[in-house]
Amino acid sequence: MEKFLDFIVRAGSLDRRYIFVVIxxxxxxxxxxxxxxxxxxxxxxxxxxxxxxxxxxxxxxxxSFEYGxxxxxxxxxxxxxxxxxxxxxxxxxxxxxxxxxxxxxxxxALAQVAENQYHKEYGVDYVLLxxxxxxxxxIKGLVSNFRKVYxxxxxxxxxxxxxxxxxxxxxxxFDYLFSASAGYPGTxxxxxxxxxxxxxxxxxxxxxxxxxxxxxxxxxxxIKGILGGMPGAAEYEKLIGQPGIGTSGMDAQSxxxxxxxxxxxxxxxSFFVERRRAxxx
Amino acid sequence: MNGSEIFGAWVAVFLTLGIFSYLYKDNPFYxxxxxxxxxxxxxxxxxxxxxxxxQPNLFGRLWPVPEGxxxxxxxxxxxxxxxxxxxxxxxxxxxxxxxxxxxxxxxFLYLLPFILGIMMLLSVVSKWSxxxxxxxxxxxxxxxxxxxxxxxxxxxxxxxxxxxxxFVNIPWFSLTDASIFNNxxxxxxxxxxxxxxxxxxxxxxxxxxxxxVGIYFLxxxxxxxxxxxxxxxxxxxxxxxxDLISYGGENYNYASLWVLLVMIVxxxxxxxxxxxDTAS
Numbered sequence: 001m002e003k004f005l006d007f008i009v010r011a012g013s014l015d016r017r018y019i020f021v022v023i024x025x026x027x028x029x030x031x032x033x034x035x036x037x038x039x040x041x042x043x044x045x046x047x048x049x050x051x052x053x054x055x056x057x058x059x060x061x062x063x064s065f066e067y068g069x070x071x072x073x074x075x076x077x078x079x080x081x082x083x084x085x086x087x088x089x090x091x092x093x094x095x096x097x098x099x100x101x102x103x104x105x106x107x108x109a110l111a112q113v114a115e116n117q118y119h120k121e122y123g124v125d126y127v128l129l130x131x132x133x134x135x136x137x138x139i140k141g142l143v144s145n146f147r148k149v150y151x152x153x154x155x156x157x158x159x160x161x162x163x164x165x166x167x168x169x170x171x172x173x174f175d176y177l178f179s180a181s182a183g184y185p186g187t188x189x190x191x192x193x194x195x196x197x198x199x200x201x202x203x204x205x206x207x208x209x210x211x212x213x214x215x216x217x218x219x220x221x222x223i224k225g226i227l228g229g230m231p232g233a234a235e236y237e238k239l240i241g242q243p244g245i246g247t248s249g250m251d252a253q254s255x256x257x258x259x260x261x262x263x264x265x266x267x268x269x270s271f272f273v274e275r276r277r278a279x280x281x
Numbered sequence: 282m283n284g285s286e287i288f289g290a291w292v293a294v295f296l297t298l299g300i301f302s303y304l305y306k307d308n309p310f311y312x313x314x315x316x317x318x319x320x321x322x323x324x325x326x327x328x329x330x331x332x333x334x335x336q337p338n339l340f341g342r343l344w345p346v347p348e349g350x351x352x353x354x355x356x357x358x359x360x361x362x363x364x365x366x367x368x369x370x371x372x373x374x375x376x377x378x379x380x381x382x383x384x385x386x387x388x389f390l391y392l393l394p395f396i397l398g399i400m401m402l403l404s405v406v407s408k409w410s411x412x413x414x415x416x417x418x419x420x421x422x423x424x425x426x427x428x429x430x431x432x433x434x435x436x437x438x439x440x441x442x443x444x445x446x447x448f449v450n451i452p453w454f455s456l457t458d459a460s461i462f463n464n465x466x467x468x469x470x471x472x473x474x475x476x477x478x479x480x481x482x483x484x485x486x487x488x489x490x491x492x493x494v495g496i497y498f499l500x501x502x503x504x505x506x507x508x509x510x511x512x513x514x515x516x517x518x519x520x521x522x523x524d525l526i527s528y529g530g531e532n533y534n535y536a537s538l539w540v541l542l543v544m545i546v547x548x549x550x551x552x553x554x555x556x557x558d559t560a561s
Binding site: 020023024026027032041042050051070071072073074087100101103130131132133134136137140151152158159162189192193196197207208209210211212216217219220221222228229230231245248249252253256257260 | 457
């Protein structure tokens with residue numbers, strides 16, 4: 001028994017680089033050999049799905065991209081899945097970006113979904129308005145006068161020349177608002193400056209780390225549903241019946257979590273054994 | 282697959298593995314990747330800000346394309362200044378004015394942010410650095426004013442409404458939806474959590490026991506945050522590995538494998554050389 005406890009204490013002070021190697025291994029293996037673990041949509045993901053399902057053809061959805069390459073693996077799959085759902089229902093999609101790199105994420109997602117998959121027409125079915133700096137001031141501007149913030153879209157077309165911009169003068173003219181957000185400015189600012197003052201139904205997709213911060217707004221009904229990180233994306237892909245990058249990454253995510261939980265339990269055992277020995281001697 | 286895509290993949294692989302190499306220890310590959318990241322980010326942000334805001338929305342409002350010929354002494358001077366700028370930077374100030382849908386009359390009110398912006402840049406000149414304070418003061422004041430109402434409305438009133446939970450016409454227990462049991466937990470958690478931050482009374486006796494419950498709720502919240510943080514980091518790792526796997530294919534001339542191999546060899550040489558230097 002004493003030898004076993006010795007082993008636990010020694011293992012507890014293992015060089016952390018071995019742990020990195022183990023994590024890398026358990027993340028890579030399921031990417032090569034998928035396990036096909038089940039994905040069960042949560043209530044918050046289902047709420048977003050149901051809200052989008054209630055939209056009718058021709059309704060207008062404002063989708064804001066507030067993420068960049070650093071958080072792409074978490075947010076991009078859910079943005080793509082949401083766009084698929086919106087275009088499937090023939091909803092008109094208006095894309096804004098509060099992050100400069102969000103514009104390129106939006107271009108990539110729209111090229112993949114709107115152009116290549118659904119063959120939608122630019123300016124008629126969807127429009128990329130692009131990035132505007134100013135954080136919450138931009139949202140505030142969009143709420144009061146959309147055309148003061150945007151006079152041209154990301155391609156340089158005048159808003160007055162874009163057919164689907166007819167009748168769009170403020171955020172209140174939209175039927176649905178979705179923020180794909182990785183931080184500030186993002187979901188919280190859209191709630192504070194757009195959704196709450198105008199009453200437009202809002203959903204969000206955030207990084208995992210933001211879920212705790214945003215969840216109070218979901219609980220209070222200020223946001224209708226949240227997609228949290230890669231699992232949220234995988235759940236949404238499952239709901240719309242189109243598996244994508246989110247689904248393929250979930251096996252690796254699940255296995256890595258099990259291993260990390262194992263490490264935490266083992267580390268705690270090692271800590272308590274060491275502390276008990278220290279007290280004893 | 283064209284040449285630029287393959288080149289881009291090799292650069293992406295090098296930068297990814299360069300950053301990962303820090304997990305071994307601080308090394309030249311990591312430093313190269315870090316400096317490139319910082320430099321490219323700064324350049325990219327500056328370029329985006331200039332071409333999406335300053336040029337179209339500031340200069341575009343100050344010098345829009347006038348309707349007809351420019352008339353009047355002041356307007357001639359105003360557009361004369363524009364022509365001088367245009368001579369130096371023709372791409373930023375094209376001939377005849379900037380047409381970005383802001384009408385045909387200059388919006389002189391926008392001179393104010395223009396001047397404040399220049400003042401903020403003057404912080405690099407020690408003699409005039411005091412001027413930057415005006416620009417910063419405006420920004421801080423504007424942000425404070427803008428946020429005051431929004432916070433009161435969404436974070437105070439909205440959350441107060443959200444905390445007013447119901448105890449009627451809902452089931453006793455549910456794992457997913459609102460239930461009496463869940464709402465009791467929300468009620469206890471909210472009150473005890475708030476009481477923990479009440480420091481005007483010493484946390485002893487019955488009050489101490491109540492605030493201790495508040496600590497438990499806070500700890501659970503921190504635990505959830507930690508769990509989500511781990512989940513997020515693993516997601517990002519999956520994203521990088523997915524790219525590395527795809528760049529390791531034949532289409533990209535096995536970029537991941539080659540870069541990994543070369544990096545391991547060079548890091549080994551660098552470590553051995555470093556050890557020898559330390560020993561000597």
